[in-house]
Each structure stands twice: as structure tokens, then as C-alpha cells.
Amino acid sequence: GQQLNQSPQSMFIQEGEDVSMNCTSSSIFNTWLWYKQDPGEGPVLLIALYKAGELTSNGRLTAQFGITRKDSFLNISASIPSDVGIYFCAGRRTGNQFYFGTGTSLTVIP
Amino acid sequence: DSGVTQTPKHLITATGQRVTLRCSPRSGDLSVYWYQQSLDQGLQFLIQYYNGEERAKGNILERFSAQQFPDLHSELNLSSLELGDSALYFCASSGPGLDSEQYFGPGTRLTVT
Numbered sequence: 001g002q003q004l005n006q007s008p009q010s011m012f013i014q015e016g017e018d019v020s021m022n023c024t025s026s027s028i029f030n031t032w033l034w035y036k037q038d039p040g041e042g043p044v045l046l047i048a049l050y051k052a053g054e055l056t057s058n059g060r061l062t063a064q065f066g067i068t069r070k071d072s073f074l075n076i077s078a079s080i081p082s083d084v085g086i087y088f089c090a091g092r093r094t095g096n097q098f099y100f101g102t103g104t105s106l107t108v109i110p
Numbered sequence: 111d112s113g114v115t116q117t118p119k120h121l122i123t124a125t126g127q128r129v130t131l132r133c134s135p136r137s138g139d140l141s142v143y144w145y146q147q148s149l150d151q152g153l154q155f156l157i158q159y160y161n162g163e164e165r166a167k168g169n170i171l172e173r174f175s176a177q178q179f180p181d182l183h184s185e186l187n188l189s190s191l192e193l194g195d196s197a198l199y200f201c202a203s204s205g206p207g208l209d210s211e212q213y214f215g216p217g218t219r220l221t222v223t
Binding site: 030031035040041042045048088092098099100102103 | 112114143152153155158165166168198200202209211212213214215216217219
């Protein structure tokens, strides 16, 4: 099935640094979602975006729905050790299945 | 807690066997999705049900089947198991709205020996 292009594949950063990751697709989506997954656990929904250009925050996390509706961005400010995990983006066309990115593995070095 | 429940949490079985994984969606959600995640891999979409009917099919093997019951819980049946079927299997649910979010269960870890 279709997968979204997510980058970077992995990141190693110092505690306190900001993080940026993005997700692109050749198709238009009506909804973009960002998830965080800890090892062996289910993905946890972080942010949901519904409109092109929308910018939404959840604590230190900020995500944007790209204006072309073909991409989305996630920023994490002032990273802390518990931010470690794999971040997935997901896009949805109305009424249909969700398509997932390949994931960004984040390591935060204390 | 997402509100999506999955049982069992862990399952160990032998090659050639058949297992059933169970999922209960969040209260009010009509859609159930099944995903497979192998070690260090992304989420592979298997199948989606909406209010009891199959809605979309992804990379689901013929040895695998699923159904959604009138009370909206779902079961994923895996048969003739192979070593390569060892993975985390996640169920997710979403609400009736066209732009509803998707919430994941804690997963079932299947180990085929």
C-alpha cells in the first residue's frame, strides 16, 4: 500500500535542542495525524490537523498541515529524554484508510 | 489509555498453527483497522472494517482473515502460521465522522516458533 515519505529516518540530538521532521506525499490528504510510538507499545496520537495551513500545538509540539495538502511538519522544542521514540505521520483522504509514514526514530542525548 | 483494547497481549505458538486476535474499539467508534508491525519496521495496513462491513484491504495475506461483529468488536484470524508472521499486531479505531482521528490499541505480540 501507499506509504508517505517521512524524513529524516533517524535523529540524534542533545537534550534541549529543537527537532523538526516532515512528511510528504504525491497525493492530497484531508487529515494529517502525528503519532509517537514507544518500543513494544501502540502509537499514541499527538496532534491531528484538518485544514490546509493549519498550525496546531500540543505543549512543546507544533505541527502544520502543508498548504498544498501534500505535506505536514512536526516540530518539538526544547527536547527532553522522554521524547525518545519513533514518530509517525499519517494522512487520510475522507472516509478512506490511513496511510503511514516510514517513521522518524528520535534519540535524545542527555 | 486510548480506549481501544486488544487481547491477548502476548501469544507464542508454533508454525502451522492458527490464532485469533481480538480487538474492542473505543466506545462509539464504528471503524476498526488492523496493522502489522515487524521488528524495526513501519506499520503495514492489513484491513479496515466499518460497522461490520469490510471497507478497505491492504497487504493482507490469504492466510489471514478478519471480521467485525454486530457489537463492533473485531477479530483477526491468522492461520498456517510461519516464522515470518512474528510481529506486533495493532488494532485501531476511528469514529463515524469522515475526518475522525484514529486511536491505537496496545497491540498483540505474536511469536511463532
